[in-house]
Amino acid sequence: MADQPEGIRFSQVYLRRADLLADSTRMRNRIAVAIAEAGESSEDLRKFGQRIQSEQGILIGRSSYPYEWPPILKAMDIRDVLDSITTIYNSISGYNGAIQAQRRKAFLDHCRRILSEEQVRYQIDDKGGVHFAVDQEFEAVRISTISGLGASRYNGVRALYDEAFAALDRTPPDGKAALRSAFFATESLFRLIFPSSHQLSSGEIQKHLEPLVNRVYANQKPAINLAQKLVASLKDWIDGAHFYRHEPGDEEPAQPPLELAIYMVSEAGGHLRWLAKLDAMAGALPSP
Template sequence: MSATTEGMRFSHVYLLQPELLPDSKRMRHRLGIAITSLGGPDFLQQLGQHIEREHGIPVHNARYKDYWPNIVQKFELRDVLDLITVVFNFISDTNRERLQHKRNNFIFSCRRIFEEEQVRYKIDDRGGVRFSVDVEFEAHRTSTILTISSKRYTAVRTLYEEAYLHLDKSPPDAKSALRSSFNATECLFRLMFSNAHQLSASEVQKHLEPLVNRLYDGQKPAINLAQKLVASLKDWIDGAHFYRHEPGSEEPVQPPLELAIYMLSEASGHIRWLAKLDEMNS
């Protein structure tokens, strides 16, 4: 995480498709309860007024604890994530040690909520909310889901989203994430080529290479580049097979998390390109 963005509000760092950002009603409800533990009616009333000034949205009945879970439910998601930073900075105490203790307790509670509700956010030590991996990784997910949003790719999208759910577990299930990303890619490949038995280097060479040559016919630089991408896909497939459990073989151990994240990022690129080729071929 960059030091220059630490403690900044979520919406000041990221602005992606809001409907694709991880959300949870239970997370919102629990955040509302966590806020009410910070002080009494006067504190909550002042906090509500402060939020109205910071967010530009009305907060009614803020002095009553029972209203806070519902208040947070009505916020836009960007405001929910900004809220953690705003509340963190609003907490005050004349004693420096008590102030730090109060803020640390609030951050601890919010981190626990994010972890247990399996939403892909983390919180820095100054109350700034970030994606649990990084913005580029999340951008890959958002872009890929948009690419495979049509009904034709429903099964592909389900498998692809499963990969991220496995990474959301505590601890992350990197092996299942890798496998789901492979299954999503294979599902799309077999959707494109109904005669393909599986996603393998030989099947890619048999089915995908001729399609690429045909679609980019007459564009020598494009064909040369596309064939390099096909070769990259073959290497990705071979790499993924190290973590696929074959009958009669020993179950592989968990891959290092950074390798699983890289493989999932690569899967996103492969899926987007294959979906575009599928569209071009239709």
């Protein structure tokens, strides 16, 4: 057994899921316990309940005792369960600032461990805000893309791509808004590179991007062949995104399946990083 993890619960080792859950009864029960433990008295717990009612606009009834919190969270919508983490975090007090910070950190650490172990698709920032999460790879895409768009020239592009992730942070996630923001970010960068282009479409890609790719990778036949495949992939991505564009007079499309929205936003990250690199490389090319 030397090569097996020690001291970890069976479910955490052998019952890991390939995807992440939108909700979990165990998560709700454990967060209820975390809230109960964050209160040092029945008065604390009563104030927690009052704060949830005033901040979130829901009625929760009695909340002064630990045993009252599991049914409270069981009856909530998932949005209110997640909002409660932030509300409780902001409600935790202390005799001084250091004690308050210590109590708040202990509550966040407890809740973070719960979300991780129960394999739900949320994560918590350092100020108690709860955000949508897919997996570490998806988060890495976001970070690397934003880093690659650090120049002030790309401020608008970066803001639009951030909006895509903000849409996925909503409860429930708004995949349609995320996909559209990712598209507009890509279109914005494309038009920065090619000011004479008025929109992002397969035709405009063929007209502007393909010739640039041929110039950038001139005399590198394998590179040109690969780059043109990437151009074709970008065309397909654009055509797919257009199914969720809302044109005036057309019926508003339904939400895309979440896994497709996530895939499209991830693919946008790759396209944005490559286009930004091409933008920099184009500036070093001699005039055609």
